[in-house]
Amino acid sequence: MKLKICGMKYPDNITEVGSLLPDYMGFIFWEKSARYFDGIIPDLPKSIKKVGVFVNQSQEEILSKISKYDLQAIQLHGHESVEFCQELKSKIDTKIELIKVFSADENFDFEVLKPYESVCDYFLFDTKGKLPGGNGTTFDWKILNKYNSIKPFFLSGGIGLEEVETIKEISITNLPIYAIDVNSKFEIEPGLKDKNILYSFKQNLATLNI
Numbered sequence: 001m002k003l004k005i006c007g008m009k010y011p012d013n014i015t016e017v018g019s020l021l022p023d024y025m026g027f028i029f030w031e032k033s034a035r036y037f038d039g040i041i042p043d044l045p046k047s048i049k050k051v052g053v054f055v056n057q058s059q060e061e062i063l064s065k066i067s068k069y070d071l072q073a074i075q076l077h078g079h080e081s082v083e084f085c086q087e088l089k090s091k092i093d094t095k096i097e098l099i100k101v102f103s104a105d106e107n108f109d110f111e112v113l114k115p116y117e118s119v120c121d122y123f124l125f126d127t128k129g130k131l132p133g134g135n136g137t138t139f140d141w142k143i144l145n146k147y148n149s150i151k152p153f154f155l156s157g158g159i160g161l162e163e164v165e166t167i168k169e170i171s172i173t174n175l176p177i178y179a180i181d182v183n184s185k186f187e188i189e190p191g192l193k194d195k196n197i198l199y200s201f202k203q204n205l206a207t208l209n210i
C-alpha cells in the first residue's frame, strides 16, 4: 500500500519529510487553504511523486502549475465534471496521474463514479466536511462496502496513527485500496508536518505487509 503525505508547505520540512520516502507528496494550490503552497519545492528523491491539489480551478492554472513544479500527479478536489477531467487528461503527458476526489458520507451514491472510471487513474475518498479537504475527520469506512468498481483508490480523511488497526482490517477486504493519504493528523501547525510521527506511521504500515 502506497503512502501520500499531503499539504506540505515549508521547504525545510519538505526535505525532512521527503527523507522518509513517501510515495507521493501533495501541495495545495487552492488559495483559501491554510496549507496553500506558493514557494519553491526543494529537490526530492526521484521516487516521490509530486501531487498538485486543485479545487475547481481552471485548466490553464493547472497546466501552469504542472509545468512550474514538474508535477507527476494532479488531484482534483472540487466538483470537476467528467468532461473537465477528460479534456484535461487529453492535454497532459500520459505519465501524469489524475486523481479525482469524492467527499464521502453515508448518503454517497457510488453510481456517480462510473463515468469517471475512464477519465481518471485513481479515485480518492475523503470525508465530507466544511472545507473541500483537510478537515481532519474520518468517515465511516463501512460505506465502502458499496464500492463496486475495480478502480484503485486513495483512502483519506482524518487518518492518524490511531487508524492503523482499522487500516489493517480494511486492507484484508477485497477493496482495491491503492494508497493511504495523510495530512492534518500529523501536523504541528497547518502545513508543518511532524517527521517523527510520520516515521512511526510509515513503519506501522510496513508491518501490515500490504
Ligand SMILES: O=C(O)c1ccccc1NCC(=O)[C@H](O)[C@H](O)COP(=O)(O)O
Pocket: 006, 007, 026, 028, 030, 033, 034, 035, 053, 055, 077, 126, 131, 132, 133, 134, 135, 136, 137, 156, 157, 158, 159, 181, 182, 183, 184, 185
Ligand atoms: O489540506 C487542505 O487544506 C486542503 C484544502 C482544500 C482541498 C484539499 C486539501 N487537502 C487535500 C488532501 O488530500 C488531504 O490530505 C485530505 O483532504 C485529508 O486531509 P485530513 O482530513 O486533514 O487528513
